[in-house]
Amino acid sequence: MSYREQFELGVAEFNRGEFFECHDTFEELWMDSRGDRKVFLQGLIQSAVGVFHSMSGNPRGAFSQLSRGLEKLSAYRPSFEGVDVEALNRGLERLRDAVALGLDTGDFQFDPALVPGIDYRPDPSISPDSDDSGSRGA
Amino acid sequence: MAIYITTDCINCGACEPECPNTAIYEGGASWSMAGVTYGGNDPAPSGATGFWSADYFYIVPDKCTECIGFHDEPQCAAVCPVDVCLPDPNVVESKEELELKVEYLNLIDAERLRG
Numbered sequence: 542m543s544y545r546e547q548f549e550l551g552v553a554e555f556n557r558g559e560f561f562e563c564h565d566t567f568e569e570l571w572m573d574s575r576g577d578r579k580v581f582l583q584g585l586i587q588s589a590v591g592v593f594h595s596m597s598g599n600p601r602g603a604f605s606q607l608s609r610g611l612e613k614l615s616a617y618r619p620s621f622e623g624v625d626v627e628a629l630n631r632g633l634e635r636l637r638d639a640v641a642l643g644l645d646t647g648d649f650q651f652d653p654a655l656v657p658g659i660d661y662r663p664d665p666s667i668s669p670d671s672d673d674s675g676s677r678g679a
Numbered sequence: 680m681a682i683y684i685t686t687d688c689i690n691c692g693a694c695e696p697e698c699p700n701t702a703i704y705e706g707g708a709s710w711s712m713a714g715v716t717y718g719g720n721d722p723a724p725s726g727a728t729g730f731w732s733a734d735y736f737y738i739v740p741d742k743c744t745e746c747i748g749f750h751d752e753p754q755c756a757a758v759c760p761v762d763v764c765l766p767d768p769n770v771v772e773s774k775e776e777l778e779l780k781v782e783y784l785n786l787i788d789a790e791r792l793r794g
Contacts, residue, residue, distance in 0.1 A: 561689065561691075564689060564691065564760065564761075565691065567760075568691070568693070568760040571760055572758075583760060583761075583762075586760045586761060587760075587761050587762075590687070590689045590761050593689060594687070594689075599686065601686060602685075602686050602687040602688075605685070605687045606687050606761060609761075609762065
């Protein structure tokens, strides 16, 4: 499977709500990546894990991972390698803020409507297996 | 200092096979050292407590040498995609202490080594 095919699989898993599977898929890519792409993938992984924890009744883990994922992804706004990072981050921030509120009140209730999706539109002019030469924030 | 796993852990298990000292265990599992098996409420030989977890992978501090003697950096942290393997502030050990720990573990528990 090419990098792009596996990345597309990870995006599909994220958008289907399969966050554990998504983190596994992106993790394989993360292990073999370097530079900006590696940090970007880790931001996606931590975001997926954060959503997973929010669904699994672990709001502390959710807040921690969502915050760390957002911190990494923020450097890749507005988009990176076909991913609308701006939109994704807005969604993740809403979920993170809801988790934070739940932690403050001691009454976190997971709301599926707050789970963001990834808007991914790969550039057809770029080879699916191009190296991680994407520039941050492009 | 030893490494510990936070409750952010997603239980992917990437860390467990990487530990050269077999110090990492799945949540809820018993652990062993020098031929003795320990359960969730049992303190480690050093007296350490609070490291066992029923829900997440955990690291036995008595067996963690931060990979000194094996690798340049803790391998659990290196392979963790969500950075939940962190230095344990409750178990602060110098490089010299960790090197002595490796020697001690080699004496009492050579079977812990992988491969």
